[in-house]
C-alpha cells in the first residue's frame with residue numbers, strides 16, 4: 001500500500017490516541033477514520049466519510065442525495081494506487097460491503113448507507129440449523145397459514161379490506177391487512193391496491209433500494225478447508241485486470257463452513273455486487289456451480305472437483321416472490337424512507353417486513369420486530385375503531 005508504512009504494524013488500546021478506547025484490555029482494530037487519517041485521505045475534500053447518524057442531513061436536504069458510495073470509494077481506491085495484492089485484498093472487502101448492502105457500491109447512498117449502524121445488535125451471530133420453516137411451523141400451531149396463494153389485489157375502504165388471490169374468486173374479507181411482501185415485490189407492482197397507494201408511499205417504494213445477493217451450497221465427500229473456522233474468503237485471481245475488479249470481485253468471495261453449524265462437509269458460497277446483480281442472470285445453474293468450484297480450485301487445487309458431490313443454487317433476483325434479497329439505502333434515497341415504508345395506508349392497510357424497519361433493515365430480526373410493531377399498531381387501531389392514519 002502506497003502509504004502503508006505510516007500505519008502501525010499492531011494497534012493496541014494503550015496506543016490509541018482516542019481516550020475513549022485506550023483503557024480496554026484487548027488489542028483492537030483501527031477505526032475507519034483513524035486509517036483514513038493515517039493515510040492522509042481524510043484531508044481530501046472528496047474523501048469525507050459518510051456523516052455520523054446524529055449529524056446526517058435531514059432527508060429533505062437533497063445535496064447529499066444522489067451521491068453514491070461507489071463514486072467516493074472508487075476515487076479513493078484509484079488515488080491510493082495500491083500494489084496488486086493489497087488491491088485484491090481491498091476489493092475483497094468492497095465485495096463484503098456490497099454483500100452487507102445487497103447492491104453494488106455505485107447504487108448505494110454515500111450519506112445514508114450505514115444509517116442503521118448505531119442500532120446494531122451485540123452478541124454472536126447464530127444460524128437456525130433447521131431453517132426458518134421451524135418458525136412458520138410454530139406459528140401454524142395456533143393460526144392458519146395458507147401456502148401457494150398468490151395475492152394479486154388488495155381492496156380497502158374505511159369499512160373493510162378484501163384480499164384477492166390468483167384464481168381465488170371473491171377474495172378474503174377482513175378488518176385489516178398486514179402487507180409483508182418483500183420490497184422487490186412492491187416495486188414490481190404485481191399486487192394492485194384499490195384505491196392505489198398514495199404518492200408518498202409509492203415514491204418511497206421506488207426510492208429505497210432492493211438488490212440481490214446469491215448463494216450456492218456445495219456438498220463434498222469430505223472437507224478440505226479448515227473445519228474449525230466459521231468462514232473464509234478467496235481473493236480475486238492474481239491475473240485479473242484491476243479494471244475488472246469492480247465487476248468481478250463479488251464472484252464467490254466468501255464461504256461459510258456448514259460443517260461447524262450443520263455437521264455436513266458443505267460450503268455456502270456467497271456472491272455479491274455487480275456479479276450477483278448482472279452476471280448471475282446470464283449464467284445457467286451448471287455454470288454457476290462451475291464458477292464456484294473454479295474459485296475454490298484456485299485456493300485448494302484439484303481435490304475440489306474430485307470431492308464435489310451435489311449443489312443447490314439460489315436465484316432470488318429472478319424469483320417473482322422476492323425479486324432480490326434485501327433492502328439498502330439507494331443513492332437517491334435516505335434512511336427516512338424506511339419509516340415511509342412502515343406507515344399504514346388509509347385505516348386498514350398496514351406494512352411490515354425488513355424494509356419497514358430502519359433500525360434493523362435487511363435482517364430476519366428486523367422483519368420479526370416489525371411484525372411485533374404492527375401487531376401493536378393494529379391492536380391499538382382495533383381499540384380505536386380503525387381511525388384514518390395520516
Ligand SMILES: Cc1cc2nc3c(=O)[nH]c(=O)nc-3n(C[C@H](O)[C@H](O)[C@H](O)COP(=O)(O)OP(=O)(O)OC[C@H]3O[C@@H](n4cnc5c(N)ncnc54)[C@H](O)[C@@H]3O)c2cc1C
Pocket residue numbers: 149150151152180181182185191213214215316320321322324325326352353354355361362363364365366367
Ligand atoms: C442470501 C441471504 C442471506 C441473508 N443473510 C441474513 C443473515 O445472515 N441474517 C439476517 O438476519 N438476515 C439475513 N438475510 C435477510 C433476511 O432473510 C430477510 O431480511 C428476511 O427474510 C426478510 O423477511 P421479510 O418477512 O421482510 O420478507 P420475506 O422473508 O422475503 O417474506 C416475504 C414473503 O412474502 C411472500 N410473497 C411475495 N409475494 C407474494 C404474493 N404476491 N402473495 C403472497 N405472498 C407473497 C414470499 O413468498 C415470502 O414468503 C439474508 C437474505 C439472503 C437472501
